[in-house]
Amino acid sequence: MPPSKKEPDRAAAQPSPADYQQAAARDGGAVPYGQAAAQAVGQVIDPAAAGGDADAGATIEQIRQQVTRDVLLPMETRIEQMMADARAAQEAMAAQIAQLQGQLAGAQAQLGDPAHQLYAESVANRVRSLQAAHPQADLSGPIRTADGLAQAARDVAAGTATADTLARLAAPLERHFTAVAPHLEGAATVLAELGHLADEAAKIAA
Numbered sequence: 001m002p003p004s005k006k007e008p009d010r011a012a013a014q015p016s017p018a019d020y021q022q023a024a025a026r027d028g029g030a031v032p033y034g035q036a037a038a039q040a041v042g043q044v045i046d047p048a049a050a051g052g053d054a055d056a057g058a059t060i061e062q063i064r065q066q067v068t069r070d071v072l073l074p075m076e077t078r079i080e081q082m083m084a085d086a087r088a089a090q091e092a093m094a095a096q097i098a099q100l101q102g103q104l105a106g107a108q109a110q111l112g113d114p115a116h117q118l119y120a121e122s123v124a125n126r127v128r129s130l131q132a133a134h135p136q137a138d139l140s141g142p143i144r145t146a147d148g149l150a151q152a153a154r155d156v157a158a159g160t161a162t163a164d165t166l167a168r169l170a171a172p173l174e175r176h177f178t179a180v181a182p183h184l185e186g187a188a189t190v191l192a193e194l195g196h197l198a199d200e201a202a203k204i205a206a
Contacts, residue, residue, distance in 0.1 A: 113162075116156065116157070116163075117150075117153040118128050119153075119194075120149045120152070120153035121150045123190055126186060126193065127142050127190060128143055139181070141206050142176050152169055153197075163204040166201040170194050170201075174191060175192050177191050
């Protein structure tokens with residue numbers, strides 16, 4: 001198999017201005033150096049005129065592809081990775097919050113109902129017991145108020161009502177068992193529990 005011919009160096013194949021001057025001298029003419037240089041440059045710019053091939057470097061499309069490959073694609077990859085990391089961090093934080101909320105709910109369940117709720121429900125039960133023990137006394141109004149007080153205490157524990165609701169509902173019960181029915185056995189216990197309830201409500205409002 002005959003050896004392949006080595007492709008001639010493109011730059012060496014281009015005639016220099018001196019070559020144009022020597023060729024003109026052999027033909028009996030003189031070509032100024034500037035004109036010879038212009039002819040040499042013209043052949044490089046338009047080699048087809050001399051039967052050559054153009055090699056003007058990378059085209060605009062090639063440059064665009066290289067910028068896309070070397071700059072834009074790595075940048076898009078970094079942005080996508082940053083967004084994925086941010087989503088993962090948000091999901092991890094949401095899972096941690098849910099875990100803490102579960103732990104808080106479990107701790108509250110172990111501790112039982114808050115003190116203000118226990119006092120309010122105890123007052124409601126005691127007022128009903130007073131009515132059963134003293135059927136001649138009309139405690140229907142205090143019973144409704146005490147039931148409302150117990151429900152308000154549960155709402156405060158759930159965060160759907162404020163502590164001032166407890167004081168507003170406890171006030172008529174205090175007046176009744178202080179001025180109207182202080183003689184009923186057990187009335188003093190109701191007043192004592194209403195006092196404890198007021199203390200707990202003050203702690204919540206503080």
